[in-house]
Amino acid sequence: MFMDYLKELECKMSHDYLMKDKSVTSTLVQGPIIVGAGPSGLAAAACLKQKGIPSLILERANCLASMWQLKTYDRLKLHLPKQFCQLPLMPFPKGLPSYPTKQQFLSYLKAYADHFDINPLFGKQVVNAEFDVVCGNWRVKTQEIMKKGQENNIIEYVCKWLIVASGENAEEVVPQIEGMEQFQGPILHTSLYKSGSMFCGKNVLVVGCGNSGMEVCLDLSNHNAHPSLVVRDTVHILPQQIFGKSTFGLSMWLLKWFSVHFVDQFLLLMSDLMLGDTSQFGIQRPKIGPLEFKNLYGKTPVLDVGTVAQIKSGNIKVCKGIKRLVHNAVEFVDGKVENFDAIILATGYRSNVPSWLKGSDMFSEKDGFPKKPFPNGWKGEKGLYAVGFTKRGLLGSSIDAKRIAEDIEKLAGKLLSPTHLQE
Structure with a gap:
């Protein structure tokens, strides 16, 4: 059925329409375009494939799941049990631990792409995507970085549906701190951090107390570095497991029977x-519970994998916010000054959608997320969709991917109706 629609579309689209910009090569895409070959993009492509709908993934990097492959540290494991992280239509292989390692997860993604015959176009950075009201299709321009001395290759893809899967973590957030240019040691974002082995014996300041910042501190401590952790805001820290069960899974089960307030308590x-009072070490909790805080502000509680014990033992120091950097020292807002050999910025990532998606009010210009909150942020207008922007991890991506595939299947059916084809 869907292929019949594509034939009809190709008949209606003239050569002149495809070549609207004579300096750009235009290609008509059979089915939706998906921007991003991370887990969310793969999930969307697989769900579409199951319904007989072809799609094309455009990926700026040269590999699947570039965030996982290129910008994560060596010791990383899934923070949630595997049953909450598997993609639609294909579970993790048997025999994997409850919390698969980075490499095990990447192997799963490769097998997933192979199983559904998903072949993204790599090295295609989307620089502009805009809806053409004349013919009711999306024009997606990509830039291919060529070898030195060659001009960048611009290709335009034309499609009926556009699925944004570039993710919540497309670009690193690097804060501007007074005196950064004077600091004599390295300052690197966690996207460049691999292992604490290169910092053995050094004083390292980690800025940011989310899951990544806490785990990087633990990794540094395990490699005999001397880490300090900047905790500027309040944060919820929960044990990763309770009674031998995943804290996340247990919470989801309890929410079936009890209120959010009860489960928070x-x-x-x-x-x-299990962890004790962290306020005595300088880590304060928000006044509202972890689940309610997540729902209101989108901030995920930290799941402790051993960092709190290292803080209690004194192997990891907790510091206030930074006031300024001077040469090899850091001055904190409480007046303390300490020397450090290196600074690691665990300051997170942001969406980059507003930089390339034009003429749509689906995404906020402020943060690059859909304006409608979960579970309604997956669908926009004029054939625009979003997958992987729920702030609910891979489970949220799977929910989005299934809904998008079902919706496009219905729309394709309507486009093939006798009334529509006669227009």
């Missing part, structure tokens, strides 16, 4: 019993 009680 349970999580805080267990955190006190």
Whole structure:
């Protein structure tokens, strides 16, 4: 059925329309274009493939899941159990641990792409995507970085549906701190951090107390470095497991029977019993519970994998916010000054959608996320979709991918109706 629609579309689209910009090569795409070959983009392509709908993934990097492959540290494991991280239509292979390693997850993604015969076009950075009201299709321009001395190759792809899967973590957030240019040691974002082995015996300041910052501190400590952690805001820290069960999974089960407030109180009680009072080490909790805080502000609680014990033992120091950097020293807002050999910025990532998606009000210019909150942020207008922007990890991506495939299948059916084809 869908291929019949594509034949009809090709008949209607003239050569002149495809060649609107004579300096740019234009290509008509059979099915949706998906921007991004991370887990979310793969999930969307697989769900479409199951329904007989072809798609084309455009990926700026030269590999699948470039965030996981190129910008994560060596010791990384999934923070949630594998059953909450598998993509639609294909579970993890048997025998993997509950929390697969980075390499095990990448192997799973490769097998997933092979199983569904998903072949992204790599090295295609989308620089502009805009809806053409004349013929009711999306024009997606990509820039291919050529070898030195060659001009960049611009190719335009034309499609009926556009799926944004570039992710919540497309670009690194690098804060501007007074005196950064004076600091004599290296300052690197966690996207460049691989292992604490290169910092053995050094004083290292980690800025940011999310899951990455906490785990990098633990990794540094395990490699005999001397890490300090900047904790500027309040943060919820929960044990990764409670009673031998995943804290996340247990929370989801409890929410079927009890209110968010009740489950929050349970999580805080267990955190006190298992991790102790972190305020005595300079880590304050928000006044509202972890689940409610997540729902209101989108901030995920930290799942402790051993960092708190290292803080308690004194192997990891907790510091206030930074006021300025001077040569090899850091001055904190409480007036303390300490020397450091290196600074690691665990300051997160942001969406880059507003930089290339034009003429749509689906995404916020401020943060690059869909304006409608979960579970309604997956669908925009004029054939525009979003997958992987739920702030609910891979589970949220799977939910989005299934809905998008179902919706496009329905729309394709309507486009093939006798009334529409006669227009």
